[in-house]
Amino acid sequence: MNSHGGDERRVVWAVTDTGIGPLLLAATGEGLVSVVFHAREAVRDRALERLADRLGAEPVEAPGSPLLAEAIRQVGEYFSGTRRAFALPLDWSLISGFNRQVLRELAEGVPYGTVVGYGDLARRVGQPGAAQAVGMAMGANPLPVVVPCHRVVESDGGIGGFGGGLETKRRLLAWEGVLPEPLF
Template identity: 70%
Template sequence: MDSSERPRGPHLEWTVVAGGVGPLLLAATPQGLVRVGFHAGPDRIDRMIGSLVSRLGADPWRPRPGREVLLAEPIRQVEAYFAGSLRRFELPLDWRLSSGFNRRVLLELDRSVPYGQVVGYGELAARVGQPGAAQAVGNAMGSNPLPVVVACHRVVENDGGIGGFGGGVEAKRILLALEGVLPEPLF
């Protein structure tokens, strides 16, 4: 399909933006932002888009830069976040890629852990009524389809360790430093 020709049926608009942690894939449906993907180099984009198309049943569409319809505001807000001028994303989100316990945890994280703060895996488990489910919270963070926007980098180990991160521990350090939680990485 010509990139200037917008699909007529259900579609998935996508693009890649330069984030402070490397290239990020952003994808949106008419319901809202549906996916943020780390390490969006040429070797990974086809797999990420293919997975989205398979799960959502929508036609992918990559508009020319500056011609985005569904992604114009997400692009603006992601750029503002990495520039340090945005502290809370205000975007419609399409939650179809998350369900059950994982979605409850991610919604609680988004609602209750603001910019510049962190929460332990166990504490977040307790907040959703599942004390003792810290490992399940870790799994929910790993399945987050909207990292950066739904800030799973703000979830750390209860003993103060940084914990894991789907985008890599170095990306987590960069995001926490951007929010003033950690000192800027030396390199």
């Protein structure tokens, strides 16, 4: 048994520029653990503090770590239009229970260029009538873009809410061809 503290959880992070602004990507040895929108200095610093609190390890900037380098490459491909599905290991430790179940279904069952209603997603995980809880799960998604909560919309055709802001959600849906490009 190692008593030198070498088994502490390591958290690495990097910021990458995208078609929707800077994204903070953070990973553990398990996989990508967090994606944060609008990751300019103040937002980035708050996100890193929250990660340190929740994961019990001080995040270290390491864009060259193999997992982050691969995540940055795949995010770049997504925003250049050459990638439609992410193939990254994911660390689900920041989310549990119903929220994790819903987000895993979303990640596996709602492909690029498609949308699903909150109620439909609730039915898919065996909880018809839990549309509002699905909305809460989307708001708690620690891995937006990679786990595509932007693809969940209201059944009446409304866009629904979005943690990254409605303009970001519109841009992601337009990027995937679900919505027309904004005129300005």
